[in-house]
Amino acid sequence: MPTKNRIIPAAPFRILDAPNLKDDFYCSPLAYSFVSQTLAICLGNILYAWTEEGGVNMIHGAHSQTWLTSISFSSEQGARAILGIGQSDGSLVLRSIYDGLPRFEVQQPFPIACVGWRPTCTLRQSKNPFNPGVLVQTEDLVVGDEMGTLYYYVVEWPMGWEVSANAWPGAVSLVAKITIHSQQICGLAWAPDGKLFTSGGNDNLCCLFEVDRILEQSLIYPAQNENDNPPRPEPFSIGVGSDAGEEASLYSYNTAAPNPNIRADENISEVETFRTSLDSLRHLGSGLERHRWVHGAAVKAMAFCPWRRGLLATGGGSNDKCIHFFHTTSGTALATISVSAQVTSLIWSTTRREIAATFGYAQPEHPYRIAIFSWPDCKQVAAIPWEGELRALYAIPYPHGPAYKKNQKSGSVGQEGCIVVASSDKSIKFHEVWSRERGATVGGRGMLGGSDILEGLEGIDKEGDVIR
The missing domain is CATH 2.130.10 (Methylamine Dehydrogenase; Chain H)
Incomplete structure (x- = not known):
């Protein structure tokens, strides 16, 4: 997997003990x-x-x-x-x-x-x-x-x-x-x-x-x-x-x-x-x-893009180890990202043109269990390593981040870019993967031969990474 180029907190901002959490991909x-x-x-x-x-x-x-x-x-x-x-x-x-x-x-x-x-x-x-x-x-x-x-x-x-x-x-x-x-x-x-x-x-x-x-x-x-x-x-x-x-x-x-x-x-x-x-x-x-x-x-991870109608991401299990992108109207396969790991969850950002993925078993072995990829250029922009042989079993978006209580008191609560992850060490980890601040707008080349018409049909755009 490529080296990360955006710094995000590697440590979870909250951990809940989860005894009897079932260590099961399914x-x-x-x-x-x-x-x-x-x-x-x-x-x-x-x-x-x-x-x-x-x-x-x-x-x-x-x-x-x-x-x-x-x-x-x-x-x-x-x-x-x-x-x-x-x-x-x-x-x-x-x-x-x-x-x-x-x-x-x-x-x-x-x-x-x-x-x-x-x-x-x-x-x-x-x-x-x-x-x-x-x-x-x-x-x-x-x-x-x-x-x-x-x-x-x-x-x-x-x-x-x-x-x-x-x-x-x-x-x-x-x-x-x-x-x-x-x-x-x-x-x-x-x-x-x-x-x-x-x-x-x-x-x-x-x-x-x-x-x-x-x-x-x-x-x-x-x-x-x-x-x-x-x-x-x-x-x-x-x-x-x-x-x-x-x-x-x-x-x-x-x-x-x-x-x-x-x-x-x-x-x-x-x-x-x-x-x-x-x-x-x-x-x-x-x-x-x-x-x-x-x-x-096996296909467990699937997510419809919230800001681009017709864009679907899916993730394959241990023998697939890829994130796939499809156009729901035509059925066209748009792109594939090889992640060298079982994909257990996919979560689109609501503020950036990015998607977060969580991973189970990795092959060949690598330490990353959470990674962020940009769309439409499908580049890794950040990743979070976990120690040892821990695996991310499942994850969902979570609207409250580490500053929630402080912002609640000041009356400025908004949705933050966090996910909650069930871990194989019988814990629930809260990770901040997208900060509340919006990043700079960045253009990107599409994957479909540079065709603006084709890319527009297939749910790809060049507006940059920030949803305004």
């Missing part, structure tokens, strides 16, 4: 909510929430033989701060950071590998049986499992006061099942406008999907029959997902009578289930994807 153990300003951390079978002001609190625990594989917060636009929690036993748990208990649990047939919320909300007709048809904001959630299947859920999540008023906890609808990958889903990424998402798999594929194609002609919320008289659900009832041989998700309500459709070994009593309409579930397969890109190894 886990995504971090998530941040801009709504509640909460960092969620998976440590084995326990989920913790950490904030600058409140410190650490345990918020969820699974059975001791189960571990948490992936977490994700719902959209900032929706302001619900819903955590989607994937577990190795196939359980998908949905709970708000503001609630004392989980609100829904969906049991999927295979272990969950990845979860990812759509970054935008969608207006849909309410599923509330006591107020049907009213347009409400809903959230969309994609879940990937160890078999390579993607599940697309629509979640209606009333606020706490609405739950208390109506005694109705909301609804989780499975609207699409996508079978394209042949092996475990390793990563999910959404475009900022919520119109596209990508899935990366252990089959070395990255697939790009258009949400409109997945949801077209799907009856997400079937109309209620006027004569239906459903039992009145209890607040915060737990939804039970499909059995291994079934496709549609199930809803549960606390009732006095047990349901024979629930297996005894599920250890759930006094639950009656209601299936979503089978007309609402779409079975989708190969050919649905807009593009598919073959890599040399």
Whole structure:
């Protein structure tokens, strides 16, 4: 890897101990909510929430033989701060950071590998049986499992006061099942406008999907029959997902009578289930994807550029060891950076024309576990070495840097260029990779033969490295 030419702090400005952090390339153990300003951390079978002001609190625990594989917060636009929690036993748990208990649990047939919320909300007709048809904001959630299947859920999540008023906890609808990958889903990424998402798999594929194609002609919320008289659900009832041989998700309500459709070994009593309409579930397969890109190894790291529509970065695993750039409209491969390491995360800067990457196993061995590259010239501009054989397992952007509390007191808090990294030494490291000061504008030569027309089409520009 080239020598770094920008000086950034090599030491993290904060380190959190993370006992029981799973040393696993396939886990995504971090998530941040801009709504509640909460960092969620998976440590084995326990989920913790950490904030600058409140410190650490345990918020969820699974059975001791189960571990948490992936977490994700719902959209900032929706302001619900819903955590989607994937577990190795196939359980998908949905709970708000503001609630004392989980609100829904969906049991999927295979272990969950990845979860990812759509970054935008969608207006849909309410599923509330006591107020049907009213347009409400809903959230969309994609879940990937160890078999390579993607599940697309629509979640209606009333606020706490609405739950208390109506005694109705909301609804989780499975609207699409996508079978394209042949092996475990390793990563999910959404475009900022919520119109596209990508899935990366252990089959070395990255697939790009258009949400409109997945949801077209799907009856997400079937109309209620006027004569239906459903039992009145209890607040915060737990939804039970499909059995291994079934496709549609199930809803549960606390009732006095047990349901024979629930297996005894599920250890759930006094639950009656209601299936979503089978007309609402779409079975989708190969050919649905807009593009598919073959890599040399598993694809976990993916990131859509926030300031250049149509630009996607992906990272390959140990046998690929490259960062790839693609144009999402045409599918064109734009550039490749060889990093001699397993790529575990990719994070675009929101203030500079740069991208940060974190690395796992390196071959040939080198000490860098975080590196910054410029776009479009793909040059390394900074790197952070780690001592020994430590690896960066996963990373996410974090808006608060070392000067946060000082700036908070002075009233000048702004988003800082920091990332939070899960490390193989069972710690969580906070690194400042972009300072709050904007750098000088620097021009750069493109990669596509110097053609301004072609480079404009493919998401490449020459405006310099600073977003104004």
